[in-house]
Structure formats: C-alpha cells, structure tokens
C-alpha cells in the first residue's frame with residue numbers, strides 16, 4: 001500500500017484480566033495483528049495500551065489541567081494523538097456496547113485532538129457476532145469525538161481462533177480472506193486520512209469547537 005509518513009495510533013480497548021471468560025485480553029492479539037498489518041502498509045504505527053499508562057484513577061480530562069501541568073503520561077499521549085493522522089479503535093463487545101476501558105481512555109482527551117481525522121472501528125468477540133453491536137454505538141461515539149469512522153468496519157468473531165497471542169494468524173485462519181477484509185477498511189482510512197490532511201493545511205472550520213461541552217451541537221439562540 002505504501003502510505004509514506006502517515007502516523008497511525010492503534011488504541012487497545014481492553015484491560016481485562018479475568019479468566020473466565022477465556023482467553024483474557026483477546027484485544028491484545030487483535031491490536032497486535034492490526035499493528036502488523038499497518039506496518040506492512042509502511043505507516044508509522046504505535047499501539048496505545050491503557051495498562052501501560054499511569055493515568056490518575058480520579059477522572060480529570062487533559063484539557064482541565066493548566067497548560068503543561070497534566071501528568072506526564074497524559075501529556076505525552078495528548079501530543080501523540082495531536083500528531084497522528086488517523087486512529088484504529090480496537091474494542092471488545094461488552095453487553096452489546098463498546099469497551100468502557102476504551103471510552104475511559106479516550107474521554108481524557110479533547111475532541112479537538114482527534115477532530116478532522118478519520119478512524120477505523122475494529123471490534124471482536126470470543127463468540128460469533130464479532131462485536132457488531134458495539135461497533136454501532138462506536139460510530140456515534142467516534143463521530144462526537146470528531147474522528148469520523150470510515151464506513152467499512154471490521155468485525156472479528158472467534159478472535160481466539162483467528163489470531164495467536166502474538167497477533168499472527170491462527171493455523172486454520174483463511175489469511176487471504178482476512179487480509180482482504182482488513183485491507184478494505186484500512187484503504188478507506190488511508191484515503192480519508194490523506195484527504196483530511198491536505199484539507200487541514202487550509203485551516204479548520206472557524207466554529208469547530210465550543211469551549212464548553214454544553215455548547216456542542218446546540219441550536220443557535
């Protein structure tokens with residue numbers, strides 16, 4: 001594919017340790033697989049794992065700190081989000097919804113950091129539906145966050161059979177079929193990413209962001 005200088009962040013949306021349900025943290029292998037595919041497309045890729053971040057347990061978003069005063073881990077991630085061209089959001093389906101761990105992580109950062117860049121939704125499950133129901137509410141969530149998801153979404157049922165722990169394909173996986181399926185979504189994301197980057201160079205809409213969340217989407221008085 002060859003996407004020179006494109007920076008992609010893969011967000012790993014699981015922090016689950018429990019077994020059962022087995023295997024724990026299926027998301028780690030899905031994120032690793034996405035990273036491997038993206039590396040094959042010659043983009044700069046980084047996986048953000050919430051377990052590696054030392055974020056405060058009491059919720060306080062990055063933009064609520066005075067400039068430069070946010071915890072170091074949060075500040076670093078805010079800079080990476082700003083610098084990225086697009087995002088791959090990897091989420092399990094919990095009770096037909098997106099992962100609360102992923103939402104909690106993303107909620108720390110302002111929509112202005114993600115906005116006017118595309119995202120790709122990747123959901124998975126241990127069972128047969130591949131997180132399809134979670135993906136629907138992820139569209140709403142990511143649209144509000146400003147990184148509009150591309151139309152082709154990735155669902156991975158029985159992810160424990162599709163991928164090994166290191167993110168390589170399982171012995172019985174139809175590799176060509178899966179790669180073609182994943183490639184469709186990534187190609188859309190790359191297309192939008194290049195288009196958005198070119199357009200961002202001309203500036204952003206003047207009324208892109210209200211200072212207060214209550215101002216968002218409100219009809220004008």
Ligand SMILES: Cc1cc2nc3c(=O)[nH]c(=O)nc-3n(C[C@H](O)[C@H](O)[C@H](O)COP(=O)(O)O)c2cc1C
Pocket residue numbers: 014015016021022023024025026027028092093094095096097124125126127128129130131
């Ligand atoms: C709290 C919870 C809720 C779940 N809800 C769903 C669900 O709605 N649909 C589904 O297909 N699987 C569901 N599962 C099973 C997950 O697909 C499976 O546990 C998967 O491994 C979760 O990803 P993770 O290991 O990365 O946390 C649920 C699992 C948990 C722990």
